[in-house]
Amino acid sequence: MDVIRLLPDSVANQIAAGEVIQRPASCLKELVENSLDAGAHSIRVLVRDAGKSLIQVIDDGSGMSVSDARMAFERHATSKISNAQDLFHLRTMGFRGEALPSICAVAQVKMTTRRASDEVGTLLEIAGTQVQKQEPCQCAVGTSIQVQNLFFNVPARRRFLKSDQTELRNLITTFQHIVLVYPDVSFTFVSDDEILYDLPVGSLKQRIEGVFGKSKSKLYTSQLLEIEQQTELVTIRGFVGKPEAASKQAQQFLFVNGRFMRHPYFHKAVLQAYAGMLSAEMMPPYFIYFDISPESIDVNVHPTKTEIKFADEQSIFPILMATVRAALGKFNVVPSIDFLGGNIEIPVSNEMMRASAKAPELHVSSGYNPFTPQKEKVSSHWQELYEPLKQVQVQQTELPQLQESETLHPQSVAGGYIVCAKDSGLMLVHARRAHITILYNQLVAQLQSHRGVSQQLLFAEPLTVSADEQPVLEALLPDLGSLGFELVKVSPSTYDITALPSVLGNQNAATALRAIIARAADGQSDIHADMQQRIALTLAQSAAIPMGKNLSEAEMTGILDRLFALSSYRITPDGKTVVVWLSAEEIARRF
Numbered sequence: 001m002d003v004i005r006l007l008p009d010s011v012a013n014q015i016a017a018g019e020v021i022q023r024p025a026s027c028l029k030e031l032v033e034n035s036l037d038a039g040a041h042s043i044r045v046l047v048r049d050a051g052k053s054l055i056q057v058i059d060d061g062s063g064m065s066v067s068d069a070r071m072a073f074e075r076h077a078t079s080k081i082s083n084a085q086d087l088f089h090l091r092t093m094g095f096r097g098e099a100l101p102s103i104c105a106v107a108q109v110k111m112t113t114r115r116a117s118d119e120v121g122t123l124l125e126i127a128g129t130q131v132q133k134q135e136p137c138q139c140a141v142g143t144s145i146q147v148q149n150l151f152f153n154v155p156a157r158r159r160f161l162k163s164d165q166t167e168l169r170n171l172i173t174t175f176q177h178i179v180l181v182y183p184d185v186s187f188t189f190v191s192d193d194e195i196l197y198d199l200p201v202g203s204l205k206q207r208i209e210g211v212f213g214k215s216k217s218k219l220y221t222s223q224l225l226e227i228e229q230q231t232e233l234v235t236i237r238g239f240v241g242k243p244e245a246a247s248k249q250a251q252q253f254l255f256v257n258g259r260f261m262r263h264p265y266f267h268k269a270v271l272q273a274y275a276g277m278l279s280a281e282m283m284p285p286y287f288i289y290f291d292i293s294p295e296s297i298d299v300n301v302h303p304t305k306t307e308i309k310f311a312d313e314q315s316i317f318p319i320l321m322a323t324v325r326a327a328l329g330k331f332n333v334v335p336s337i338d339f340l341g342g343n344i345e346i347p348v349s350n351e352m353m354r355a356s357a358k359a360p361e362l363h364v365s366s367g368y369n370p371f372t373p374q375k376e377k378v379s380s381h382w383q384e385l386y387e388p389l390k391q392v393q394v395q396q397t398e399l400p401q402l403q404e405s406e407t408l409h410p411q412s413v414a415g416g417y418i419v420c421a422k423d424s425g426l427m428l429v430h431a432r433r434a435h436i437t438i439l440y441n442q443l444v445a446q447l448q449s450h451r452g453v454s455q456q457l458l459f460a461e462p463l464t465v466s467a468d469e470q471p472v473l474e475a476l477l478p479d480l481g482s483l484g485f486e487l488v489k490v491s492p493s494t495y496d497i498t499a500l501p502s503v504l505g506n507q508n509a510a511t512a513l514r515a516i517i518a519r520a521a522d523g524q525s526d527i528h529a530d531m532q533q534r535i536a537l538t539l540a541q542s543a544a545i546p547m548g549k550n551l552s553e554a555e556m557t558g559i560l561d562r563l564f565a566l567s568s569y570r571i572t573p574d575g576k577t578v579v580v581w582l583s584a585e586e587i588a589r590r591f
């Protein structure tokens with residue numbers, strides 16, 4: 001496996017903390033995941049001021065040796081993978097070795113740790129990457145990490161944090177996503193001396209009860225139905241709510257291989273299983289766990305992202321729907337006539353419905369690797385994994401002034417990069433990101449001036465939205481109009497797309513809109529400008545040339561001209577490097 005060669009040392013050192021640790025909740029997630037990876041049976045979380053003053057995680061896991069304790073804070077030090085192949089069999093939560101160094105870059109960290117085989121433990125104090133203290137100490141087996149004054153040295157970021165109430169809610173959500181996966185580990189969560197959760201080891205059902213039971217009058221889990229389905233492709237288990245458990249704010253959770261995920265498409269599969277059973281706006285609660293071979297989901301799961309790509313989601317959709325449907329049917333929740341007669345519209349063949357009594361038989365050859373045809377893509381992902389937030393670095397290397405008259409002779413390399421040699425050095429441009437940046441700027445301007453360039457469609461393209469997407473879409477309509485979309489509402493859940501922004505060319509408008517809706521719904525900000533930027537970025541990403549596209553010289557020049565005309569072009573709006581400049585000195589130094 002030669003994927004790993006694409007990760008030069010220099011790249012590995014260029015990750016900034018901001019990407020991994022954005023708020024107290026991301027810090028908590030990293031610490032608790034480390035405890036789980038260390039095999040802890042009991043994990044205690046203590047926070048103060050919504051994590052702004054203190055986040056502490058205490059576990060009874062493996063602990064670390066003296067030298068490991070120190071190593072753990074080095075970038076890309078991890079005990080979890082040693083080569084690229086391991087990436088395809090990930091069973092641990094962490095693997096990048098960036099959490100601890102990122103945390104201590106932006107906070108004051110105190111750690112005590114001891115292995116069961118050691119008499120004494122190690123105490124380590126680090127602040128803003130400076131080791132302040134390291135000494136032997138008496139402590140329990142396991143690890144305790146205290147993170148104090150998050151972002152103490154990054155005031156801008158600290159100011160960016162939301163109210164205590166919001167940050168505490170984020171902490172709790174993060175905590176819930178984890179504890180719902182590990183009923184065999186006990187957890188407590190204490191916020192400002194108040195015990196918010198005390199969850200003993202138990203069954204999954206007991207865990208769900210422990211997390212959500214208190215807030216409900218009836219025994220919460222008595223309203224849940226168990227689901228279980230094993231196929232060659234995927235194992236699905238968990239609980240779905242009886243229709244009467246539906247509410248406007250139902251608890252809905254999807255997990256894959258022990259990670260919480262958002263998956264609008266699978267969400268839709270669950271909802272379709274309830275077709276005809278719920279009144280408008282009512283949502284069923286569900287807790288659904290997928291187990292799938294790690295090879296068939298995208299391994300490049302970014303620590304801050306909850307979207308996960310499945311190689312075979314089209315096949316999983318009907319399995320999931322049939323599984324939920326069968327559970328509802330088995331407990332006589334579905335009027336049996338509907339279930340058998342199929343007069344509820346569901347896009348699953350009757351065979352599938354019948355088969356759902358036993359496991360749907362799906363044959364997947366075990367040697368099949370869904371990512372094989374995209375080998376290069378996987379490799380380039382590998383690199384992207386280490387790319388976020390190189391801004392810091394990029395800003396340090398000054399780019400040369402480009403003269404207007406200067407003719408560049410761009411060359412395309414390695415499918416997707418443009419190289420220009422100049423006397424003073426070598427410039428490398430990431431073509432797709434350059435294009436995204438160009439389009440983004442263009443779209444933001446259009447949003448502000450309401451002057452999007454539209455392209456009428458000969459045949460309207462239909463767009464179906466779910467009940468939760470619909471209000472998001474409605475709110476976006478004015479901005480979408482400014483960009484050149486025209487939508488005609490044909491029913492509460494369907495729209496006809498009659499025109500689209502011309503930047504989209506002949507790309508699928510519905511897909512682009514879906515991406516925009518998903519991104520908008522995900523946002524925590526309700527500032528309009530923020531939302532517009534998000535829309536512009538999503539649309540730019542949909543419309544931009546794909547990575548690896550072959551470009552003619554004219555196209556490359558076109559991109560470079562438009563890129564360098566922008567006032568800011570070194571990084572994409574979401575912080576990824578667009579241009580790398582190797583000065584003549586730098587080149588000389590490398591030899």
Ligand code: ADP
Pocket residue numbers: 030034035037038059061062063064072073077078079080093094095096097098099100101142143
């Ligand atoms: P990663 O989890 O990606 O390996 P981290 O920066 O989160 O990277 O942690 C670095 C290393 O420190 C881990 O690989 C692990 O060996 C060690 N480590 C971190 N937290 C703990 C813990 N709570 N208990 C034992 N070892 C830990």
Ligand code: MG
Pocket residue numbers: 030033034093094095097099100
């Ligand atoms: Mg980790």
